[in-house]
Amino acid sequence: MTLSEVDVLLKTTGFPVTYRAWPENEAPPLPFVCYVEAGSNNFAADGVVYYPVKRMQVELYTKLKDPETEGKVEAALSSFFWEKTETYLSTEKCYQILYEIEV
Numbered sequence: 001m002t003l004s005e006v007d008v009l010l011k012t013t014g015f016p017v018t019y020r021a022w023p024e025n026e027a028p029p030l031p032f033v034c035y036v037e038a039g040s041n042n043f044a045a046d047g048v049v050y051y052p053v054k055r056m057q058v059e060l061y062t063k064l065k066d067p068e069t070e071g072k073v074e075a076a077l078s079s080f081f082w083e084k085t086e087t088y089l090s091t092e093k094c095y096q097i098l099y100e101i102e103v
Contacts, residue, residue, distance in 0.1 A: 001103040006035055006056060013072040015060075030094055031062040031069050041102055053102050058082075060097040070097055077101060 010017045016032040043051040080101040
């Protein structure tokens with residue numbers, strides 16, 4: 001799956017979506033989604049990369065804890081196995097819900 005395909009998939013949530021971060025002072029109102037390629041977990045065979053696998057982080061930012069909003073992201077990611085963590089960013093006064101997937 002390409003980054004463009006990930007972008008299209010995440011836009012099905014109805015939330016604003018961008019790669020990595022919004023330009024300074026241009027972030028839309030919460031909630032919004034950012035995604036980033038965070039590394040790889042390639043499948044090797046015979047000492048070479050046989051099948052490349054990208055590790056992606058999908059970050060949902062919300063003002064309040066909102067299971068319905070999280071459910072929209074989880075529905076968009078339903079074809080993937082994902083891991084989820086939650087952090088409150090006190091400096092930003094928002095929640096970051098982090099989903100880790102491989103594509």
